[in-house]
Amino acid sequence: xxxxxxxxxxxxxxxxxxxxxxxAYVALVAAGAGEGGTPLSEGLGWSAAMCVPVVAFGTRxxxxxxxxxxxxxxxxxxxxxxxxxxxxLTALGGGVLLAIAGACVAVLTxxxxxxxxxxPSPAGxxxxxxxxxxxxxxxxxxAGVCLLVASAIGALFNPPxxxxxxxxxxxxxxxxxxxxxxxxxxxxxxLRHPAATQTTAQWPGLFPAVAAVCxxxxxxTASAVAAARRG
Amino acid sequence: xxxxxxxxxYGVREPWxxxxxxxxxxxxxxxxxxxxxxxxxxxxxxxxxxxxxPSKGKVTGRPHTxxxxxxxxxxxxxxxxxxxxxxxxxxxxxxxTAASRxxxxxxxxxxxGYADRPLRGLSKGMCQKIAxxxxxxxxxxxxxxxxxxxxxxxxxxxxxxxxxxxxxADGGTVMFVDHEQTRxxxxxxxxxxxxxxxxxxxxxxxxxxxxxxxxxxETVIIxxxxxxxxxxxxxxxxPGVLSARGAIxxxxxxRSDDVLRQVLAWxxxxxxxxxxxxxxxx
Numbered sequence: 001x002x003x004x005x006x007x008x009x010x011x012x013x014x015x016x017x018x019x020x021x022x023x024a025y026v027a028l029v030a031a032g033a034g035e036g037g038t039p040l041s042e043g044l045g046w047s048a049a050m051c052v053p054v055v056a057f058g059t060r061x062x063x064x065x066x067x068x069x070x071x072x073x074x075x076x077x078x079x080x081x082x083x084x085x086x087x088x089l090t091a092l093g094g095g096v097l098l099a100i101a102g103a104c105v106a107v108l109t110x111x112x113x114x115x116x117x118x119x120p121s122p123a124g125x126x127x128x129x130x131x132x133x134x135x136x137x138x139x140x141x142x143a144g145v146c147l148l149v150a151s152a153i154g155a156l157f158n159p160p161x162x163x164x165x166x167x168x169x170x171x172x173x174x175x176x177x178x179x180x181x182x183x184x185x186x187x188x189x190x191l192r193h194p195a196a197t198q199t200t201a202q203w204p205g206l207f208p209a210v211a212a213v214c215x216x217x218x219x220x221t222a223s224a225v226a227a228a229r230r231g
Numbered sequence: 232x233x234x235x236x237x238x239x240x241y242g243v244r245e246p247w248x249x250x251x252x253x254x255x256x257x258x259x260x261x262x263x264x265x266x267x268x269x270x271x272x273x274x275x276x277x278x279x280x281x282x283x284x285p286s287k288g289k290v291t292g293r294p295h296t297x298x299x300x301x302x303x304x305x306x307x308x309x310x311x312x313x314x315x316x317x318x319x320x321x322x323x324x325x326x327x328t329a330a331s332r333x334x335x336x337x338x339x340x341x342x343x344g345y346a347d348r349p350l351r352g353l354s355k356g357m358c359q360k361i362a363x364x365x366x367x368x369x370x371x372x373x374x375x376x377x378x379x380x381x382x383x384x385x386x387x388x389x390x391x392x393x394x395x396x397x398x399x400a401d402g403g404t405v406m407f408v409d410h411e412q413t414r415x416x417x418x419x420x421x422x423x424x425x426x427x428x429x430x431x432x433x434x435x436x437x438x439x440x441x442x443x444x445x446x447x448x449e450t451v452i453i454x455x456x457x458x459x460x461x462x463x464x465x466x467x468x469x470p471g472v473l474s475a476r477g478a479i480x481x482x483x484x485x486r487s488d489d490v491l492r493q494v495l496a497w498x499x500x501x502x503x504x505x506x507x508x509x510x511x512x513x
Contacts, residue, residue: 003320010317014308069300070307073365076280076298076375077322230241231283 004078004086005093011065012090021058025050025098033109040110040129041202044139047102049191051143052150053176055095059154060172062091063223075231084160084227088220092151099143103136134201142190142204148212149179149187152219160226186212232256232279232294232373232404238287238429239274248274250429252288258372258402261395261418263409266425272408273301273377275423275431279406280375294372294403295322299379301408303362305350311361312337312346315368322369329368336364339390341501356382363387367394374398376407380414386456389502393491396505400488417451417484417507450508451487453480457499469493481508 012018032038032046065087066074074083107129108122129136155161157171179185183192190204190212237252249271256262264272277283279290280298307314312333319329337343342360345353350361359382366374374395380388395405396418407414424432455478458466467475471486482490487505494500 003317003323007317007321010313011308016308067304067306069303069362072277072280072282072300073298073303073318073362074321075282076296076366077318077369080282080284228284229286231277 001082001086004074004083005090007074008062008086008090009093012062012094015065017061017065018058018094021054021061021094022098024057025054025102028054029102029105033105038110040106041135041139041200043106043110044103044136045142045191045202047106048099048139048143048146049180049187051095051099051102051146052153052179052187053173054098055091055147055150056153056157056172056176058094059088059091059151060158060168062087063154063158063160072231075227080228080231081224084224085220088151088155088223091154092147095147095150099140099147103140103143106139107136132201138201138203141209142202145190145204145208145212146179146187148216149185150176152212152215153179155216155219155223160230161222186215232290232292234279234288234290236288237275237278237285237290239271239278239283240286247286247429249278249425249431250287252431254423254433256404258404259399260404260420261399261415262404262406262421262423263415263419264406264423264425265408267427270425270427271429271431272425275425276375276377276406276408280373295369296373296375297322297366297369297371298375299359299362299366299377301378301381302355303358305353305358305361307350309350310347311342311350311353311357314350314361315346315364318365319368322365324369332368333364336367339394339495339501340364340387341384341390342387356384356387359383360387363391363394370401370403371398372403374403374405376405376409378408378410380409380411385503386501389454389456389504392505393495393502396488396491400492413506415505418487418505449484451482451484452504452506452508453482453487453491453494454478454503454505455480455494456501456503458497459499462497462500466494478503484508 028050029047107125110125153172153175157175158168162168162171179187182188186208190208234252234254238247238250240247252275266272278285280296281293282298315333316329319333324332337346340360340363342357342364345357350358363379380391383391392415395415398405419436422434422436426432450473458478463475463477466472466480469490471483471490473481473483491502
């Protein structure tokens with residue numbers, strides 16, 4: 001499995017398929033960072049939410065990176081299910097890096113956690129965030145739920161499950177929007193937790209987390225089975 | 232390896248491409264798949280190679296597999312060598328072994344000089360050599376060749392013939408499709424005939440081929456390239472070689488695998504072709 005992950009990661013890096021998601025994510029996160037800074041928990045929520053469309057399309061990008069013939073060679077060597085899972089895991093791994101970077105940006109652009117005018121420097125913001133680790137960790141947990149949902153969307157609405165390119169792109173986009181906007185989706189639910197004060201951690205809640213894990217398991221299974229059947 | 236009532240179709244409402252194929256493939260078997268275009272040869276090869284799951288039935292006891300697709304478009308962001316090193320690791324090879332296998336096979340197939348170019352820039356034949364190399368890297372117990380010879384130069388076709396026979400001699404199974412009717416003639420142990428209806432008729436070739444071509448089982452003509460001067464005499468001394476004229480040796484079929492292995496160990500020697508013997512006349 002390690003060899004498969006290395007192979008897929010090398011494809012991701014060398015094909016420059018990472019550039020578009022990174023640019024899109026930077027633009028989306030920048031769009032959310034307000035002029036005078038936003039509260040940290042809001043900034044974390046925004047950067048987590050923006051992971052959903054970016055990682056969903058990043059997953060699509062990984063699932064369409066290999067020509068069929070090359071995919072078949074790898075499938076013969078390592079099994080079609082494992083090679084499909086490696087592609088999905090690689091995209092998710094890239095998403096984790098993006099989410100961590102997004103959280104760092106949220107920390108640096110937030111108004112100080114304590115609304116303290118004495119701490120406007122980046123160092124001050126970082127030390128303020130570290131002083132309330134719960135806020136940051138809860139934000140990362142929310143980002144985790146968003147990543148799982150994003151990966152599930154990417155797996156379900158793209159080849160080999162959904163092979164028509166136009167339909168796949170539109171379905172991925174629509175699903176990403178619904179995932180952020182609707183409370184039915186675990187990502188949406190995780191993002192809209194009850195309002196809390198600045199220094200209170202806003203955890204995504206158990207239900208969205210469990211639902212996201214289940215969604216991921218079902219969609220990855222569907223993707224791997226489709227890869228093995230249609231290979 | 233066993234195929235148990237294997238059937239394959241690409242969708243519930245689609246027709247069966249292959250149906251009800253059962254076979255017990257013993258080690259050291261060379262199987263030729265025959266049939267017209269679209270009769271299901273490639274599909275069965277993919278199922279046998281484990282690339283594709285059967286829709287019905289199952290494949291059990293599949294050894295480690297190398298698969299060569301009929302076309303290998305090099306649309307991957309690697310050089311040939313980097314791609315092969317990745318595939319060597321996917322095949323479970325490590326470090327120095329992976330690197331030396333890659334170099335060895337690139338050399339044998341005559342692709343070493345091109346291996347540092349990006350795959351996207353390689354010719355069809357060179358891409359095909361890279362695809363063949365990745366399949367041969369792990370000395371696979373099952374080698375599946377889907378028209379793998381197409382687009383290769385003559386030296387590489389000979390090298391692939393020899394590699395396939397080596398796999399068989401080592402107790403591996405080789406399944407292949409090729410448009411050249413005489414490909415590996417005389418060495419084939421089974422012929423699987425696709426009737427176009429998804430069904431497959433299997434014929435063991437010991438009897439059938441002896442009837443068609445009485446000499447075929449007895450001698451094999453091996454044509455070599457890159458022999459040093461004077462090596463022809465050395466060639467004639469190898470046990471199993473009946474006669475050697477220049478770079479062409481007539482070899483007892485039963486010993487041809489051993490002969491090939493010895494000859495390929497010599498520096499710079501490539502196999503140009505391996506075919507059933509009759510033209511040298513004994």
